[in-house]
Amino acid sequence: MENNFDVIIIGGGPGGYVCAIRCAQLGLKTACVESRGTLGGTCLNVGCIPSKSLLNLSENYKKVTKDFNNQGIEVSDIKLNISKMMANKDKSVQVLTKGVEFLFKKNKVTYLRGKGVLFSKNNVVVYDNGEKKSYAAKNIVIATGSAPTSLPGIEIDEKNIVSSTGALSLNKVPKKLVVIGGGYIGLEMGSVWSRLGSDVTVVEYLNFITPGMDKEISKEFQKILTKQGIKFKLNSKVISVKNKSDSVDVEFVENTNFKKEIINADKVLVSVGRKPYTEGLNILKLGIKKDTKGRIEVNSKLQTSITNIYAIGDVIKGPMLAHKAEEEGIAVAEIIAGQAGHVNYDVIPGVVYTSPEVATVGKTEEQLKENNISYKSGKFPFLANSRAKVNNETEGFVKILADSKTDKVLGVHIIGPHCGDMIAEMALAMEFGASAEDIARTCHAHPTHTEAIKEAALAVDKRPIHF
Ligand SMILES: Cc1cc2nc3c(=O)[nH]c(=O)nc-3n(C[C@H](O)[C@H](O)[C@H](O)COP(=O)(O)OP(=O)(O)OC[C@H]3O[C@@H](n4cnc5c(N)ncnc54)[C@H](O)[C@@H]3O)c2cc1C
Numbered sequence: 001m002e003n004n005f006d007v008i009i010i011g012g013g014p015g016g017y018v019c020a021i022r023c024a025q026l027g028l029k030t031a032c033v034e035s036r037g038t039l040g041g042t043c044l045n046v047g048c049i050p051s052k053s054l055l056n057l058s059e060n061y062k063k064v065t066k067d068f069n070n071q072g073i074e075v076s077d078i079k080l081n082i083s084k085m086m087a088n089k090d091k092s093v094q095v096l097t098k099g100v101e102f103l104f105k106k107n108k109v110t111y112l113r114g115k116g117v118l119f120s121k122n123n124v125v126v127y128d129n130g131e132k133k134s135y136a137a138k139n140i141v142i143a144t145g146s147a148p149t150s151l152p153g154i155e156i157d158e159k160n161i162v163s164s165t166g167a168l169s170l171n172k173v174p175k176k177l178v179v180i181g182g183g184y185i186g187l188e189m190g191s192v193w194s195r196l197g198s199d200v201t202v203v204e205y206l207n208f209i210t211p212g213m214d215k216e217i218s219k220e221f222q223k224i225l226t227k228q229g230i231k232f233k234l235n236s237k238v239i240s241v242k243n244k245s246d247s248v249d250v251e252f253v254e255n256t257n258f259k260k261e262i263i264n265a266d267k268v269l270v271s272v273g274r275k276p277y278t279e280g281l282n283i284l285k286l287g288i289k290k291d292t293k294g295r296i297e298v299n300s301k302l303q304t305s306i307t308n309i310y311a312i313g314d315v316i317k318g319p320m321l322a323h324k325a326e327e328e329g330i331a332v333a334e335i336i337a338g339q340a341g342h343v344n345y346d347v348i349p350g351v352v353y354t355s356p357e358v359a360t361v362g363k364t365e366e367q368l369k370e371n372n373i374s375y376k377s378g379k380f381p382f383l384a385n386s387r388a389k390v391n392n393e394t395e396g397f398v399k400i401l402a403d404s405k406t407d408k409v410l411g412v413h414i415i416g417p418h419c420g421d422m423i424a425e426m427a428l429a430m431e432f433g434a435s436a437e438d439i440a441r442t443c444h445a446h447p448t449h450t451e452a453i454k455e456a457a458l459a460v461d462k463r464p465i466h467f
Contacts, residue, residue, distance in 0.1 A: 005031045007336060008124045008137035010116035010281070013041020014322040015313030016143030017100050019329030024107040026337040031135065032109055033116035033126055039100035040093075042145050042314070043322040046165045049096055051188055053089040054168065055353050058195040062355075071392065080196060082172055089168070118142075118282045121306050139308050139336050142288075142296060143329065144281060146274040146314035151180070154241045156270055160248050161241060164189060167269045173197045174266035178250045180238050182209035184352040186271030187221075190230055191354045200230045201263055203252050207235040210352070214364035214413040216399065221358055221415055224395050233261070241268055276315045291317070301341075302332050310336070324348050347430045351420040356396050359423035362411030362430055365401060374404040378436060378459030380452045382416040384467040387447040393417035398456035400426075400436055407435035407460070418449050425453060436460035 007023045009016045012034030020032040038045055061080060068075050104111050112135070114128025124135050148163035150156050158166035167189040173196045179186040182204030194200040202209070209225075209232070210218045222232060235255045242249040251262045276295045283290070289297045289305045296311040298304055304311050310332045313325030327343045334341030352358040368375045381397040382388040396416030402409050412426040429439055439457035444450045451466075458464045 003133070003135045005029050005110070005135060005137045007031070007139045007141060007333075008033065008112075008116070008135055009141040009143055010118075010124065011041065011143035011145055011313070011315075012036070012039040012100070012111075013143060013145045013313060013325065014043045015145070015325030015329045016041065016141065017104070017329075018326040019141055019143060019312060019333050020109045021103055021107050022330045022333035023336065024109045026333060026339075028333070028337060030109050031112050031137070032104070033112040033114065033124065035113075035115040037113070038097040039104070039111070040097040043325075044097050044100070045093060046168060048322050050089050050093050050168045051164070051185075051192075052353055053092050054085070054192045055188060055355075057085050057088065058192045059355050062195040067392070080173070082170075082196075086169060086171070115280065117280060118286055118288075118309075121286065121308060139310065141329075141332055142278075142281065142283070142304070142309065142311040142315060143313050143325070144277050144315050145325075146320055147277045148270070149273050149275045150270050151238060151241075151272055154180075154238075154270055155243070157243065160243050160245070160266075161268045161270060163270060167193070167267075167271075170267065175199060176263070176265040177201075177267050177269065178203060178248070178263050178265040179269045179271055180241075180250070181271040181273070182206070182211075182232070182234070183271060183273065184210060184350075186269060187225065187230075188353055189269055189271065191225070191228070194228065194230050201233060201265075202230060203233045203236050203238055203250065203263075205235070205237055205255070207255075209234070210358070212364075213350075213358070213360060214399070214411070215366055217358060217360065217413045217415050220396065221352075221354075224356065224415070225354070236261075241270075274314065274320055278315060293317075301335050302328060318345060319348055319350060321348065321350065344431065347427050349423045349427050351423060353420060356393065356416045357418065357420040358415045359419040360411070360413045361423055361427050362409070363401065364411060364413065368401060368410060373410070375401050375410060376404045376407075376436070376460050377401050378456045378461070378464075380455035380459055380464055380467055382449070382452055384455070385447075385449060385452045386466075387449050388417055388452070390447070391417065398452045400439070400453075400456045400460055402436040402460050407437055409434055409436055409439065412453075414453075416449065416452065422450055422453060425450065 006028040009032045023030040114126040177198045179190045179202045190200045236252045238252045240251045248268045312328035314320045331341030349361040378400045383394040399413045401411040436457045444454040455464045
């Protein structure tokens, strides 16, 4: 009986651990298998959390070295201590991963350390340090996440050629850093090292950065990052990366004029995306289907082709984001418990934690055009927002897209200070089916950055007050 569970979850990332806690709350006898040695998955160990720690610390360093003297705060003799900075980041990670262990104990979730392998539709075998134990479960949830990908011919050694994991733990500031890929992870890590003094060049295959983002925001974002000193080689295909032990040659070719260029860099960050991780799980033997991109196929109830086996998070389709994985974890727990678990995929916010931040939710202007949806747009710049003005943070704007007939908010795209927090208001508004008029008539505290949201909503009806 001790080895029999209502639910076994394989993977202790934000999808898996949140699912486990919710299952336990619902009275299900639950176990979670994790092979990493610590809970929290990619997000807590080598993703969201350590990257945000370094983004915060490097932003503080930039402010104190570049901005404070112009603001009447005179500082001198500033020294960067990378090992202390890394220790600070590691401590935050440790506290948070231990916190998840505590939550497991509190909720009576059994934590199984080791690699979980599907033996049958109701059996999971856990391998740990040469030992093998078998467990039975009425339901199994696959939450094994994702792993970084590379390009053909580029070998990541996590020394000179690094993935995001290596870029989170460099022991000194590279003089030159090339980032291959202009997605959000590459831009966040590029920003960290640029602020700490690195000469950063981003090489991107497309002729714009942050694919999938509203184009107007993406253009503004690139402009701001360029002003901060990050260089961009867009529309460029990397053709070789030569590791010369003390440096790396990155060769790329411009896609339209075929001009070749080589940049010699101390470090190269390969940030070209992540792939679903299902190594050694035995899913194909069991007949669990994957799509052409290697993601586990699920139906609207997040069931795989075997109905008592579910899959959530980065290992299935949809944006690879921690909060999306968490929502799916909760939905699956509730579905297993006989409730109506559900995820609204139309309202999943996305944030890039650079400075300024970028935050989006809902449809982009390009998607609305593609789908022939008639819309109105309201924009408001932070330059006209009093709080942003007094804080010297005037870059960026809020853009609200609303249905031209019903006025229902369809998408919100912000680049500007603290918008990673501000986007929650817009997600809530969209969950409640708000119109731009509803937002425009909601009283927003003064002076706050959120007034820019109210003004953008007023601008949808061409009546902003402060612009
Ligand atoms: C640098 C970086 C920054 C990021 N920043 C953000 C951010 O700011 N916001 C955001 O929302 N997202 C961010 N992400 C993405 C986020 O980390 C992922 O979307 C999220 O972690 C996915 O959660 P998951 O539970 O699906 O998988 P994961 O977090 O990948 O967890 C899966 C876990 O399963 C374990 N596992 C795999 N196979 C087995 C097995 N057979 N047996 C036992 N255990 C197994 C793995 O060890 C892993 O711990 C970032 C990612 C990176 C790399």
